[in-house]
Amino acid sequence: MNYSYQKKEALFAALAGVLYVISGTLHIVEGLGADTGFAALLFVQADILGGFCLAVIGMVFLYGLLEMRRGIKAGMSFAYVGILLSIIFMAVYLLIMGGNLLDSFIVPGDYEGWNIMESLRPGIYLGLLSLMAAFSWKGRFSSNGISVREEV
Amino acid sequence: MAEKIIVALAGNPNVGKTSIFNAITGSKQHVGNWPGVTVEKKMGKRVHSDVEMEVVDLPGTYSLTAYSLDEIVARDFIIEEKPDIVVQVVDGTNLERNLYLTTQLMELGVKLVIALNMSDLVLSKGVHIDEAKMQEYLEVPVVSTIGSTGNGIHGLLDTIIERSSDKRVYGNTFDYEEDIEVRAEELEMILEKDPYFAHYPSRWFSLKLLEGDENILRKARGSESYPKIKNVLDNLDPDSFESRIADQRYGTIQFMLRQVCDINTSHLSGSDMVDRVVTNKYLGIPIFLSLMWAAFEVTFTFATPFMNMIDIFFAWLGEVTVSLISTDWLSSLIGEGIIAGVGSVLIFLPNILLLFFMLSIMEDSGYISRAAFIMDRVMSRIGLHGKSFIPLIMGFGCNVPAIMATRTIEDSRDRLITILVTPFISCGARLPVYVLLAGAFFGRDAGVVIFSLYALGILVALLSAKLMRGTVLRGEDAPFIMELPEYRIPTLRSGIIHMWERGKIYLKKAGGIILLGVVGVWLLASIPVPGSGGQFASGDIYGTTSSLLGAIGMLIEPLVAPLGFDWRIAVALLFGVVAKEIVVGSMGVLYGAGTNEENLAGILAAGAMSPLVGLGLMVFVLLYVPCFACIGVIKRETGSWKWTLFQLFYGTGLAWGLAFLVYQTGSRIGLLS
Numbered sequence: 034m035n036y037s038y039q040k041k042e043a044l045f046a047a048l049a050g051v052l053y054v055i056s057g058t059l060h061i062v063e064g065l066g067a068d069t070g071f072a073a074l075l076f077v078q079a080d081i082l083g084g085f086c087l088a089v090i091g092m093v094f095l096y097g098l099l100e101m102r103r104g105i106k107a108g109m110s111f112a113y114v115g116i117l118l119s120i121i122f123m124a125v126y127l128l129i130m131g132g133n134l135l136d137s138f139i140v141p142g143d144y145e146g147w148n149i150m151e152s153l154r155p156g157i158y159l160g161l162l163s164l165m166a167a168f169s170w171k172g173r174f175s176s177n178g179i180s181v182r183e184e185v
Numbered sequence: 186m187a188e189k190i191i192v193a194l195a196g197n198p199n200v201g202k203t204s205i206f207n208a209i210t211g212s213k214q215h216v217g218n219w220p221g222v223t224v225e226k227k228m229g230k231r232v233h234s235d236v237e238m239e240v241v242d243l244p245g246t247y248s249l250t251a252y253s254l255d256e257i258v259a260r261d262f263i264i265e266e267k268p269d270i271v272v273q274v275v276d277g278t279n280l281e282r283n284l285y286l287t288t289q290l291m292e293l294g295v296k297l298v299i300a301l302n303m304s305d306l307v308l309s310k311g312v313h314i315d316e317a318k319m320q321e322y323l324e325v326p327v328v329s330t331i332g333s334t335g336n337g338i339h340g341l342l343d344t345i346i347e348r349s350s351d352k353r354v355y356g357n358t359f360d361y362e363e364d365i366e367v368r369a370e371e372l373e374m375i376l377e378k379d380p381y382f383a384h385y386p387s388r389w390f391s392l393k394l395l396e397g398d399e400n401i402l403r404k405a406r407g408s409e410s411y412p413k414i415k416n417v418l419d420n421l422d423p424d425s426f427e428s429r430i431a432d433q434r435y436g437t438i439q440f441m442l443r444q445v446c447d448i449n450t451s452h453l454s455g456s457d458m459v460d461r462v463v464t465n466k467y468l469g470i471p472i473f474l475s476l477m478w479a480a481f482e483v484t485f486t487f488a489t490p491f492m493n494m495i496d497i498f499f500a501w502l503g504e505v506t507v508s509l510i511s512t513d514w515l516s517s518l519i520g521e522g523i524i525a526g527v528g529s530v531l532i533f534l535p536n537i538l539l540l541f542f543m544l545s546i547m548e549d550s551g552y553i554s555r556a557a558f559i560m561d562r563v564m565s566r567i568g569l570h571g572k573s574f575i576p577l578i579m580g581f582g583c584n585v586p587a588i589m590a591t592r593t594i595e596d597s598r599d600r601l602i603t604i605l606v607t608p609f610i611s612c613g614a615r616l617p618v619y620v621l622l623a624g625a626f627f628g629r630d631a632g633v634v635i636f637s638l639y640a641l642g643i644l645v646a647l648l649s650a651k652l653m654r655g656t657v658l659r660g661e662d663a664p665f666i667m668e669l670p671e672y673r674i675p676t677l678r679s680g681i682i683h684m685w686e687r688g689k690i691y692l693k694k695a696g697g698i699i700l701l702g703v704v705g706v707w708l709l710a711s712i713p714v715p716g717s718g719g720q721f722a723s724g725d726i727y728g729t730t731s732s733l734l735g736a737i738g739m740l741i742e743p744l745v746a747p748l749g750f751d752w753r754i755a756v757a758l759l760f761g762v763v764a765k766e767i768v769v770g771s772m773g774v775l776y777g778a779g780t781n782e783e784n785l786a787g788i789l790a791a792g793a794m795s796p797l798v799g800l801g802l803m804v805f806v807l808l809y810v811p812c813f814a815c816i817g818v819i820k821r822e823t824g825s826w827k828w829t830l831f832q833l834f835y836g837t838g839l840a841w842g843l844a845f846l847v848y849q850t851g852s853r854i855g856l857l858s
Contacts, residue, residue, distance in 0.1 A: 082633050083482075086475040093468055110458035117459075118472070125479045128487045135490035139497070 039101050042112040045166055046098040049115060049159070053091030056155035060084025076153045087156060090118045113170075116163040123160020130157070189237045190349045193263060195290065196274035197283050198245025198593070199554075199670045201302045203227075204332025205274050206242040209342065226262060233342040236349075241268065244592075247282070249289040249389075250398050254592040257400065263295060264385065269349050271295040272341070274332070277307035277314060278671050280446065281438055287323065288359060288434045294386045297325045298348050300341050304329040306671045309454060313447040322441045333676065361433050365426065368395055371417050381408040394418060396427040456672045460555065464669075469559035476552070478636050480543040484536050485620060485632040491535035492620075496784050499528035514722035518707055521727065522774055526703025529773030529785050530695050530766045533617035537691050538684045540613055544582055545683035549675035553578055558669060567647055568654035573603040577646055580610030581639070582687065584815045588822055598660040602653050604822055605832050606646040608811040611639050613687065614765035618806045621769055625786035626796035634803075642807050645839065694764060702760050702767040706774045709734035728753075728775050748805065748841065749798040749848040758805065764812050797851040801844040808840035 056077060059069050064081035071077055097111020130152040194202045206212060210229025227242040243262055244255035263271060273290055275283040290297050299319075301307075307314060320327045326344045330337035360366065372391035376382040382390060385404075393401040394414065405414050463472050503524045510516040547553055556578055561571030572594055580587035587607050594600040611619075619638055623631035654660070711726065712733040713719035719726035726732050730739055730752065737759075738752025745755045753775040761768035769785070772778075776793055778785035789799065810833050811819070820829045850856075 080633075082478050082636060085471075086478055089468070089471040089475045093462060093472070096465070096468060097462075107453055107458070107461060110453070110461040114459055114462035118475075121476075122479060125483055128483050132487040132490055136493060139490050139493045 039106065039109060041170075042109050043098055043101040046094040046101065046112045046115065049119070049162060049166075050091045050094030050098060052159055052162075053087050053094065053119070055091075056159065057084045057086070057088030057091055060087060060155075075155060076150070076158075077155060083154075083156070086122060087159075090115055090122065093118060116167050119156075119160050119163035120167065122156045123164070126154045126156040126160070130154075188235070189239065190269040190345075191239045191241065191266070192345055193241045193243055193266075193268035193271045194274060195243050195259060195263065195271050195286070196245060197247055197276065197279075197286060200245065200274045200276040200283065201332035202242055202245065202274045205272075205300060205302065205330060205338070205341075206240060208332055208335040208338045209238070210240050226258060231342070234346055236346050238342075238345070241266075246286065248286055249293065250393070250396065263290075263293065269296065270298060270345050272298045272300050272345065274300045274302050274330075276670075277301050277303050277329075278312070280314070280442055281435070284438045284441075285431075285434060287325070288438065289389070291323070291325070292359070292386070292389045292392060294389065296348055296351075298341070298344050299323070299325055299327045300330045300337075301327055302330045302332050303671065304337070305331050305334075306673075315445045315447075318445045319441070322445065333673065333679075359434060359437055361430060365395065365430060365433075368417055368421065368426075372414060375410050375413045375417070379408055379410040381410070392430060395421070396430055397424065454671075456551075459672055460669065463552070463555050464559055469555075470563075473556050473559060474640075476547070477639070478632075480540070480547070481636045481639065482632040483543060484540045484616075485623075485635055488535035488539050488620075489624075492532050495528075495532045495534065499524055499532070500784065503528070514711070517711065517722045517727060518704070521777060522704055522707030523700065525773040525778045525785075526706065526770040527695055527700055529621075529778055530617060530699050530770045531692075532784075533620055533766075533769070534688060534691060536616055536620050537613050538688050540616060541582060541687040542680050542684040545680045546675045548683075549673060549679050551670045551672045554669050563647065567651035568660070569599055569602060569650055573599060573650075576603055576607055577610050577643065580607045580612060582613055584608050584610065584612045584811060585818045588815070588818045591822065596660070598658045601823060601828065602650050602658050604819060605653065605828065605835075606649045608815055608819070608832060608836060609642050609646040609649065609808055611642040611807055612765070613691075614812065615806055617766055617769045619803055621772075621786055622789070622794075622799040622803050625790040625794075626799045634800075638803055638807055641804070645808060645843075649835070649839075691766075694766060698764050699766050699770050702763055703770040703774050706734065706756070706760060706767075706771045709737065710774060728777060734775075745841075747849070748801050748844040749795070749852070750802065750805075754794075754798075754802060758809065761806065762810050762812065764814075765806065768806060797848060797856065800851070801847040804847055805840045805844040808843065809837045811836070 056075065059071050059075065059077045060080045061084035062069050063072055063077055063079040064084060066079075069077070072079075093111050093115040097108050097115060100108025100111060130149075133152055194206055196202050206227065206229060209231050211231070212227075212229045226244065229240045229242070231238045231240060241262065243259040246256040246259040248256070249260050249263075250256070262268070271290060273283075273287055275287070287297070287299065301314065301316060301319075304314075316327045316329060326348055328337055328341045328344050330341055361369070369388070369391045372394055373387040376385070376387040376390055390401060394405060395418070405411055408414075463469055465472075503520050506524065507516050507520040510519060547556075553575065557571040557574040559571075560574040564571050564574055573591075575593075576587045576590040579590050584607055587610065588604050591600045591603045591607070594603060616635075619635045620631070623634040627634045710728045710732045711722035713721065713723075713726045714731055714733060714736045717726065717731040719731050729735050734756055735752060738756040741755045741759065742750075742752040745758070750758070753772070757768045757771035757775065760771045772789075773785050776785060776788045778788060794802075810816070816829060816833065819832055820826060823829060
């Protein structure tokens, strides 16, 4: 069996999975009213549902890691779909950021002192990590899919 | 003068018939990527090579056996209207199941053309189809198409014209086992002698009789030769014949596919990869919830600046208009009535457009079918199956087409339950109420509140279905068979068309029924109660309890007072039965949003309403009586006033109970007061 592809995906899934689960958990904990001390440093907001979404993305990566470690080549699907989901959520957070920026021009009082650092969210910078992975593996993202012949 | 022909587009659900229909006729009918988008036939026209074609898009059907309402619509059109050509749109990625319908269309003796659609996806799945061989086996013209891009449509139109002028009868028929053939021939002889059956192809009709098709048997019972038919059918088991006939059709199809298809079985396509994840036993539902949250978050947050732009415009318009009109009552009508009312509704246009754009992306990508699939486990616990979840999700857009979409559900009890619970799914018309109140009272958490209301709607629908299944509509669990279509990358064009179609409806409503509604509210709010001594539209009467509207409101206020609602909310809810957006419009008029410096949300947040009452009001609007259009479609689809009234009273009772719970519990524990 050739696992050269899988090693990279497994490593990425482990890294992204852990980062997403941690930042999702921090969002949830902050949302429950506790002060984690990471809010300012990691741009984490008190947001239970947003945190849940990030944790779900992390779980997708980690589930894929488990499958790949068991030698299931199709487990790579989880890494690819995790990347897709994290890019979707990065786009969502960017839209929210853009909306707030636009609103600060229309109703200046609402978002006075708006700046990019305050609008940054883990969903955006972690999404950039996935975006880089997507670019480096773009050849494998075509709808032609992958061959799973080794398993058959 | 151009020759005129009728072309029917038939095929399995979700094979791209509507895409082909749009590509041929230039229409902009909504295209979705899930089974059951088309539940009624749609018509369009096209002139090609001097031939005028009337194209009819039929609902998707897996066979010509009438299991569900949409299948009856499709079958009856082909048999009764006798189109000149039937184009069967075939999903090239799922030939075996699609060709089952082909065998029946061929037995029906129609002039058939096959549009082998989604040919791009066929290649991406590692499948090669030899069209020439397929054409040779079936003796039916086969044309490759890609409905979404319009590829192959010219070739298809040429073939339709060529085929329509060809008088010869084509199409192979299938030979069945000897005892089936003997019975079929006996029946054919009886049918051919009876003019009552002259309308029907005797071969097809006799096979349907052998299959025990209830609809066909009912037709046969009306004929004089029925005793003879009954004699042939008496000694056989229709279930066994039906399955043997189906087996032989599939056997023939599989034989042919081995000759014409080259399939790479060790290939995991992009669709397969995504499905491994989004339909995963543990991750499927959390992913679904996350995506829904993202859609509502964008709907609320990204729309805010655009809402503010519209708000600023109406504030300016109100000021300018009122300052230009010197007649008091006219100034009040335009400022406090029309601008305050219609303006309060139009502010939410960006939310509506964004919500429908996002739903369109989910539909077009094929994700909606997966949502139904993953929800099947939850649905089966309440006695329904995943197929019932599709109308529920469609209800996020509008409950009216969602209720019509229940036609794809075969079991009549399942269908009735789904119709009765669909109005609990929060439609786009209720969104303005949530955006207004959640925005006014919950600030940046408004997205979370709105998402929770949508989730509450689903929860109430599911629990109500469980309750009905266990009491008034008991029945057996139906098996769930649903195809998962290939994923497709949603096109911006389709998203914009869908968004614009819904936006247009919203604007038309704002300029029509909502305008009428708010003028009605203004009029009633301006007419003094006899004996009050006030004058029409004067400041001391308008919008007070001394107005006729105030009197009506005071009359119904005791009914809603335990929920914390005052007479103005009672009146807004009453008018909201016409169309849900009028709740916001009426509130705009009653709270004087058009003439006040603050917008309606600002007035409410400043103390006109408490956050707790706002929350209870959102829950009430989510569940109480649906709009007139929805009531009409419930009556039409259930065919019963009894069930329609049941839905209205059950929903309103539930709305009252939950809003009561919210208000009374919140008041007692001092939450959001």
